[in-house]
Amino acid sequence: MSDNFEANLIRNTDNVVIVGGGLAGLFCALKLAPRPVTVISAAPLGQGASTAWAQGGIAAAVAEGDSAEAHAADTIAVGAGLVDETIALGIAREAGARIHDLLRYGVPFDRDLEGRLAVGREAAHSARRIVHVRGDMAGKAIMSALIEAVRATPSIRVIEGFAAEALLTDDGAVTGLQIRKIGDATAKPLTIASRAVVLATGGIGHLYAVTTNPAEASGLGLAIAARAGAVIADPEFVQFHPTAIMVGRDPAPLATEALRGEGATLINDKGERFMLARHPLAELAPRDIVARGVFAEIAAGHGAFLDAREALGAHFAAKFPTVHASCMAAGIDPAKQPIPVAPAAHYHMGGIAVDARGRTSLRGLWAGGEVSSTGAHGANRLASNSLLEAVVYAGRIAEDIEGQALAAPARLPDGSMSPRNGPMPALSERNLRTMMASHVGVIRDREHLAEAVRSFAALERDAGNIALRNMATTALLVASSAWARRESRGAHYRKDYPAERPELRHRTMTTLIAAREIAASLDRAPLRSPQPMIA
Numbered sequence: 001m002s003d004n005f006e007a008n009l010i011r012n013t014d015n016v017v018i019v020g021g022g023l024a025g026l027f028c029a030l031k032l033a034p035r036p037v038t039v040i041s042a043a044p045l046g047q048g049a050s051t052a053w054a055q056g057g058i059a060a061a062v063a064e065g066d067s068a069e070a071h072a073a074d075t076i077a078v079g080a081g082l083v084d085e086t087i088a089l090g091i092a093r094e095a096g097a098r099i100h101d102l103l104r105y106g107v108p109f110d111r112d113l114e115g116r117l118a119v120g121r122e123a124a125h126s127a128r129r130i131v132h133v134r135g136d137m138a139g140k141a142i143m144s145a146l147i148e149a150v151r152a153t154p155s156i157r158v159i160e161g162f163a164a165e166a167l168l169t170d171d172g173a174v175t176g177l178q179i180r181k182i183g184d185a186t187a188k189p190l191t192i193a194s195r196a197v198v199l200a201t202g203g204i205g206h207l208y209a210v211t212t213n214p215a216e217a218s219g220l221g222l223a224i225a226a227r228a229g230a231v232i233a234d235p236e237f238v239q240f241h242p243t244a245i246m247v248g249r250d251p252a253p254l255a256t257e258a259l260r261g262e263g264a265t266l267i268n269d270k271g272e273r274f275m276l277a278r279h280p281l282a283e284l285a286p287r288d289i290v291a292r293g294v295f296a297e298i299a300a301g302h303g304a305f306l307d308a309r310e311a312l313g314a315h316f317a318a319k320f321p322t323v324h325a326s327c328m329a330a331g332i333d334p335a336k337q338p339i340p341v342a343p344a345a346h347y348h349m350g351g352i353a354v355d356a357r358g359r360t361s362l363r364g365l366w367a368g369g370e371v372s373s374t375g376a377h378g379a380n381r382l383a384s385n386s387l388l389e390a391v392v393y394a395g396r397i398a399e400d401i402e403g404q405a406l407a408a409p410a411r412l413p414d415g416s417m418s419p420r421n422g423p424m425p426a427l428s429e430r431n432l433r434t435m436m437a438s439h440v441g442v443i444r445d446r447e448h449l450a451e452a453v454r455s456f457a458a459l460e461r462d463a464g465n466i467a468l469r470n471m472a473t474t475a476l477l478v479a480s481s482a483w484a485r486r487e488s489r490g491a492h493y494r495k496d497y498p499a500e501r502p503e504l505r506h507r508t509m510t511t512l513i514a515a516r517e518i519a520a521s522l523d524r525a526p527l528r529s530p531q532p533m534i535a
């Protein structure tokens, strides 16, 4: 072991390390208290987490007349045949208890006049069951309550501004973690020895050129688990929000679906309502159908715009102040002008495969929140189920770790991993994100997926920058599984296989080795050059 390595080794006496400071990571840390834990967060707490941006709230069957069974039935209906029904019911049943935990940590959920939790309604829910805070402030309120609770808990050590870039393993078990200071590719990595690592690093939206997710949601947690050999589930299932506002901001602000609910229409640059020809419900069709309509219109060179001039006009600013402000900042007055929109990567149903306790296929590694795949969402996510899944599994992971005998000190990692890192080539990152959007996006086909698989496999092999290599790893897993699933189901749409195939009604379970094998088989196949998918 080199001196340098020794100097940069943190002997983590408590042995529990949580990577990620969103709902899943912070709730797990709080539930483990007073057991000492270390939380690593790429961004300072409160920033860089999708949790803070959640507007709707948390789905929980807490209202009179509603039931966990009804909630699970709605979840199963949306998941297009791939939801694990036992898991969905288990999550729905635990919702009430976890909401009460959040209340105890200080989340001020809205209440009705009788003091009961107020519940709102969202698309595809058969009952009013979304608990929320001051209308659309759920995410911000959850984060500020949890951060305050974490800062007041002496057993939780928080390391901010460091990203996990590799897991260290020994004989199939995780023994530690390699982390590096954000924004300094040449900084020396630090190694943390640990018997229990919990990955709670969020989603993958930032792998796409257009996304609603923060930059930290670039699939790094999924990549480091896959590189350590963990099984990955359903990576091809990515949910796209149909109407992100295209005003040159990254991430793109959302034009909420409520705008279409209020009568705003989708038009192209000729002023035609293109959704009328695509679905009887036109703009109010299911989210993935609207996303495909918008994508196809843009790909055909006609552009796509949300037109609220007639439906809202002068009332726009009062009714939708956030969207109004985003448009005005870009010089668009939505009361008088159509808003340019495009589909944006929003939520990843796939992730690190976990069992009902949050355990991954590697000993000593747990995963919770959006980075994991529990089977609860299947091929599509029911609105507001993601925060619920994150909080339920964070609680279960804490309980499972609590019951483990982790007393023996971790065998120190041997330092065999390369600490070298190259600079992040901005162009390669941009190209990867552009290719994910055009080749592995809303509408997919064999040729484009094959080209993406080859490109990401080469980047994953050759990239000198570890973050870029990890992004390519996750991109490869998504693209190769999308290539292998020769059907359309839920959020995964193949224009060469537009129908569901009953014989493919099963979840994908894959590994990085399997993804690389797909890439190698495509390298051996004759090349066919695809037509560009998007202008």
Ligand SMILES: Cc1cc2nc3c(=O)[nH]c(=O)nc-3n(C[C@H](O)[C@H](O)[C@H](O)COP(=O)(O)OP(=O)(O)OC[C@H]3O[C@@H](n4cnc5c(N)ncnc54)[C@H](O)[C@@H]3O)c2cc1C
Pocket: 019, 020, 021, 022, 023, 024, 025, 040, 041, 042, 043, 047, 048, 049, 050, 051, 052, 053, 054, 055, 056, 057, 058, 059, 162, 163, 164, 165, 200, 201, 202, 203, 212, 213, 214, 216, 217, 218, 220, 221, 254, 346, 347, 368, 369, 370, 371, 383, 384, 385, 386, 387, 388, 390
């Ligand atoms: C705009 C928007 C609105 C949404 N609205 C809703 C809603 O109303 N209801 C709902 O249920 N869901 C909603 N979702 C989805 C939901 O917010 C997320 O699925 C959920 O918050 C994920 O929580 P998490 O704890 O898994 O991850 P996050 O909250 O994303 O936290 C991830 C954490 O990991 C850190 N991190 C990432 N990579 C690394 C690394 N390599 N090393 C160290 N740290 C790392 C990040 O800095 C961050 O602290 C919305 C999502 C978006 C983007």
